Amino acid sequence: MLNKQGFHIAVMGATGAVGQQIIQTLEKRNFPISQLTLLSSARSAGTKLKFKDETITVQEAVPESFEGVDIALFSAxxxxxxxxASEAVQRGAIVVDNTSAFRMDPEVPLVVPEVNEHKLKEHKGIIANPNCSTIQMVAALEPIQKAFGLKKVIVSTYQAVSGAGAEAIQELNDETNAILNNQEYKPAVLPVASGEKHYQIAFNAIPQIDTFTDNGFTFEEMKMINETKKIMEMPELKVAATCVRLPVETGHSESVYVELDREDLKVQDLWAVLSEAPGITLQDQPEEQIYPMPATAVGKDDVFVGRVRQDLDEKSGFHMWIVSDNLLKGAALNTIQIAESLIKLGLVTK
Amino acid sequence: MLNKQGFHIAVMGATGAVGQQIIQTLEKRNFPISQLTLLSSARSAGTKLKFKDETITVQEAVPESFEGVDIALFSAxxxxxxxxASEAVQRGAIVVDNTSAFRMDPEVPLVVPEVNEHKLKEHKGIIANPNCSTIQMVAALEPIQKAFGLKKVIVSTYQAVSGAGAEAIQELNDETNAILNNQEYKPAVLPVASGEKHYQIAFNAIPQIDTFTDNGFTFEEMKMINETKKIMEMPELKVAATCVRLPVETGHSESVYVELDREDLKVQDLWAVLSEAPGITLQDQPEEQIYPMPATAVGKDDVFVGRVRQDLDEKSGFHMWIVSDNLLKGAALNTIQIAESLIKLGLVTK
Known part of the structure; x- marks a missing residue:
C-alpha cells in the first residue's frame, strides 16, 4: 500500500543487485512512499518488479523521469x-548516490548516519553513500575513536562477489558448479568486468578490487583510505588497506588493526563502547566459538564485531574482525537510512 | 626405481593430505631412497600406495617400524x-616433524632451509617443520630483513582448507555441492574437528584456525607469532597475526604489513631483493593484473610475492601479498628440503 502522506521516491538502477535490495529494504522498513518510480537503462526497462501489493514496471531513465521526485536513490x-544526478537535482529531487562519482567532492556530504548525520545539513542536492567496505569499518571505528582517540588503521578485507554486482554472483555460482563437475569455465566478470584479464574466483582469492592507481594501491583501497578520513573528519588519520575478493556471495569481512591514543585500555573497554554503539552487534566470545562470519551476517542490518584483542607488542594496539552484509548496511540500508535521516531532520520538501 | 646408495626413509601419516604430498614430492625430486616405509594408524594400515614403479602397503606404526630408518618424516x-618421535630417534633415525609438537622446544631446530639451514647442525634427533602459514611468510621476509632490517610485522591470512587435512577438503566439496543444490549439509570438521561447534566453510570465511588461547589469539596465530621469531632468530621482532579459513582447497594467501629499519626505501628496492631470493618468485605487475593467487600457486614449489607497495603514511612501511601451496612449501616440500639439507651437510649417517 502506498502512503499518500509519503514521498515520491525514485530508484535508479532498480534491476541491479543493490537496486533490488533497496526496493526490499524500503518495503521492510515501511518507508513513507506516495509514489515509487523504478528506473534503469534501456536494456532492463520493461522489467516488472513487486513492491508491497503493487507491480511496478521499470522505465528507461530520461531527465524527465525525475519530475516530481522527492528523493532519488542512485545505484547504477x-x-x-x-x-x-544533476538532472534530478535541477528538478527538485535530493539524490542519494551509491556510486563513487561524487564521494570525494568537497561539496558533497559522504554520510554514514551513525557517524556523521549532521553533515546532511550541508547538502547541495547530492549526498554520497560511501563504499561498502568503508561503511562497516567506520561504523565500528567511530565509537572507538570518540571514546579513546584513533591514530592508525590497517585493514585487510575479505570481500564478497555481490559487491561487483549480480553478474559476479552468477559467475561465482556457474564457475563453482563447473569446477565441481570438471567442466571448463571462462571467467568474464571478475576481478573487474571492463579489465583485460579475468580470473577464477571459485575456490580462489583475488587481491584486486577495482583497477590500480599509480601508487600500487587499487581504487577500492584508496576509497577505503580517503573515505574513512572524510567521514570521520580526520584528514590526519593514518589508514592503509588491502582489498581482496573471495568466493563468498554476500558479506564483507575485515581484519582491522588500530592504534589508539591511549595505552591504558583493555579489551573490556572496547567491548563496553562497542556494545552500546548504534548499529553494532558485538559477537565476541571466543571460548564459545562466537565471532562474526559472512554466513551469519547475511540478511541482517547490523555491523558485527568480534575477535577484539590487544596487540602483544603495542599497548595502544587492538585487532578486531568486522563483518556486515555488503548489500544492506554496505549499500541499500545505509542509502535508505540517509533518506530517513533527511526526513527526520526536515531536509526534504515535498 | 629405488636407489641402493640412497637412504631408508619412513613416512608417518602416509595416507593423509600432507603424507600423500610427501610421497609425490620425494618421487618428483628423485630423493635418494633405498627403502621407503609407509606408516599410519591401524585404521589406514593396509592401504596400497604407489611410489615410482612400486606399490607399497601402508603398515600400522609401532616403535619397531623405525628400525634401520635413516630419516623419518612425521605428519600424522x-x-x-x-x-x-623419540622411539624413532632411539633407533637411530632423524625425525623431521611436521606437527606443532616440538616446534617451540628450545632443543629442537625449527627450520626453513632458505632462512636458517645452519640450525640443522644443532639437532639432537628431532627437527621441526614450521607451520604452513609461517613458512611462506618467513621465506619472503628473511631476504628483506637481511637487506633492510625488519622491525614489525602485521599479517592477516587467507588459508585453504587442506591445511586442516583431507577431511576438510571433502567437507568443502560436499558442502559446496549441497548449497548449490539447495540441500542440507551439517558441517562436522571445520573450523576445528574436535571443537564443540562446526561452521559452514563453503561461501564463508571463518576467523578461527585451531583453538583459542587465553589472550584472545588462536593457537594458529600464536604459532605464526612465536615461530617467526624463532626461525628468524629475532625474539624482539613485533609480530601480530589474524588467521582466517577460506573456501579455497589449496594455497594460503597472506596480506602482510612490515615496518623496516630504513626510511629511504622504495618498492624497487624490495623488488630487487625479492627477485634474487631463493625459493621466491616475484609476481608484481599491477598494470598487467599480475599478482599471486592460490589458483595459480597450487602445485608449484615457490613462494609468490606481489602487491608490494609503500605505506602512504609510514616511510618505513610496506604492504605485500604472499601466496604459496600450503601442502608443498608449507608442508611436504619444506620437510623434504630439510631432509635434503641434512644430507648435503653430511648430518645423516646410514
Missing amino acids: GGSISQKF | GGSISQKF
Missing part, C-alpha cells in the same frame, strides 16, 4: 550518476 | 609425534 554505476 | 598429528 558512476557514469549514470554523472549523467543524471 | 601432534599426539602421534609425541608418541613415536
